Amino acid sequence: DGGITQSPKYLFRKEGQNVTLSCEQNLNHDAMYWYRQDPGQGLRLIYYSQIVNDFQKGDIAEGYSVSREKKESFPLTVTSAQKNPTAFYLCASMAGTGFRSLHFGNGTRLTVT
């Protein structure tokens, strides 16, 4: 079945450590996105990529980094510079043409203590 896989589901880190969240899709979608979700805050865009080897900052990119070396993969690194990293992180993809809705992965809940 086609879909988006995020791993792991739960992640725990100590403050000051960088951590990388995985996102893989087999939908052959061109665009991929990372959102952060906090209670009562909706979905806020961190980074997005419309094509391989290219990505742009979203609304809250500070303290995060991404790469897009393959069409299928869009990992997100939460760096120690991110002041409040504890959150639910959602990866999504969207087809490049035709009808365009977001397909989300199951999310990774990151807790930093």
Next chain:
Amino acid sequence: GQQVMQIPQYQHVQEGEDFTTYCNSSTTLSNIQWYKQRPGGHPVFLIQLVKSGEVKKQKRLTFQFGEAKKNSSLHITATQTTDVGTYFCAGPSGGSQGNLIFGKGTKLSVKP
């Protein structure tokens, strides 16, 4: 900047009651999408509205797009416990093609 606002933030209903969530954009939208996120889950696409004044139905759910294409609503008739979750509206970002701006969502709880 562009904003998408949703009200109410929370809604508690008795099973069988109706429910409505409203979405307002600060700018005219080319289309609006609705997503549902079940507790502990991820957002799932429900529907897209494109035309001014458009009304679409999915069983007990009725979606409307305003005449000015700046507001939208989702109405659920006779709620069931399976309707529990957070409903988000989203509109295209004026800045970047393909990006969506989400409202903060309306969290619906249904008492059996």
